Amino acid sequence: MTKYEWRKQDKALYLPKAVPTLVTVPTFNYYTITGHGDPNESEFGERTAALYAAAYGIRMMPKSGTLPAGYYEYTVFPLEGLWTLAPDDVRADGSFDKADLDYQIMLRQPDFVTPALAAANLTAVQAKKPNSYLSEVHFEALTDGHCLQMLHVGSFDTEPASFQQLAAYADAHHLKRRTLAHKEIYLSDPRRTVADKRKTVLRWLLTDS
Numbered sequence: 001m002t003k004y005e006w007r008k009q010d011k012a013l014y015l016p017k018a019v020p021t022l023v024t025v026p027t028f029n030y031y032t033i034t035g036h037g038d039p040n041e042s043e044f045g046e047r048t049a050a051l052y053a054a055a056y057g058i059r060m061m062p063k064s065g066t067l068p069a070g071y072y073e074y075t076v077f078p079l080e081g082l083w084t085l086a087p088d089d090v091r092a093d094g095s096f097d098k099a100d101l102d103y104q105i106m107l108r109q110p111d112f113v114t115p116a117l118a119a120a121n122l123t124a125v126q127a128k129k130p131n132s133y134l135s136e137v138h139f140e141a142l143t144d145g146h147c148l149q150m151l152h153v154g155s156f157d158t159e160p161a162s163f164q165q166l167a168a169y170a171d172a173h174h175l176k177r178r179t180l181a182h183k184e185i186y187l188s189d190p191r192r193t194v195a196d197k198r199k200t201v202l203r204w205l206l207t208d209s
Contacts, residue, residue, distance in 0.1 A: 004074035004110065014078065014185060016201060018151045018162075020169035025144035025203075029113055030080075030106040031055060033136050038098040039081075048079065048105060050133035055107045057125040058117075070112035077108040084181035106142070115139055144183065148175060149203040151187075155195040162202050170204070178205040 006014055013025055031054045033047045055076050061068060082104045085096055109118070118139035126134045148170060152162040163182075170177070185201035193199075 002073075004072060006075055006077055006108075014187070014201060016149050016151050018153060020148055020150045020166050023147050023149055025147055027141050027143040029109045029111065029118075029139065029141050031109060031118070032104055032106040032138050032140055032142070033133065034102075034104045036102050038101065039103070040098070044103075044105075046131070047133050047136070050131045050137055051079070051105060051107050052076075053125050053129055053131055053134065054118075054122055054137050055109070057121045057128075058109060058113055061121070068112055068117055072110070072112065074110050079105060079107060079186045081105045081184045081186070082181050083184065084179070109139070113139075144203065144205055145178075146206045146208055147183075147203050148206055149201055152200045152202050153196075154198060156198070156200070159200070159202060166202065166204055170206075176207045178207050181205070 012023060016023070031051055033051055035043060035047050037043060058068075059074070059076055062071065084102050085100055122134060122137060122139075125131075148166055150162055150166060152159055169175070183201075183203040183205065185203065187199040187201065188197070190198060
């Protein structure tokens with residue numbers, strides 16, 4: 001198998017245009033970790049680091065002398081986050097305090113990764129590069145299913161303008177959200193990309209009806 005590159009093979013899922021688009025996302029396996037609070041605080045960064053340590057543990061297995069069954073070369077998938085707030089945390093004008101956010105961040109894993117392999121990898125990574133948050137990392141199958149998404153270019157703080165576009169499209173096509181939580185897929189590294197150039201996929205999970 002040639003190298004699996006999500007930017008090519010999964011372009012429809014990860015590289016939408018800057019207009020609302022319908023897409024069906026199948027079940028994938030992920031390393032996940034959950035948290036609460038402002039994503040600008042250190043705990044979010046430490047949880048993200050734990051996820052990447054786990055993901056690169058799988059990616060680099062052949063170089064450490066382990067070749068899992070079915071292994072193939074691939075590009076590590078982008079970070080994704082599912083974000084939500086309790087209804088009482090949203091003010092009348094729609095604003096909120098980032099400290100009230102609940103999140104589940106995740107990194108998709110290639111299909112050759114089994115639960116046993118994922119668990120063994122976490123043990124090996126913890127022994128090699130200890131991280132207290134690795135104990136909170138889980139391996140699970142998640143299905144986004146029927147979704148509405150679009151590319152947002154700019155600061156995270158300007159996302160409401162793109163959400164308004166998603167809402168207008170959903171209303172016009174009689175689409176209903178499955179959950180008030182929304183997913184973000186980070187195509188840019190915020191540490192290396194100026195705010196107005198950042199690219200983020202905004203995704204709403206929809207009901208099937």
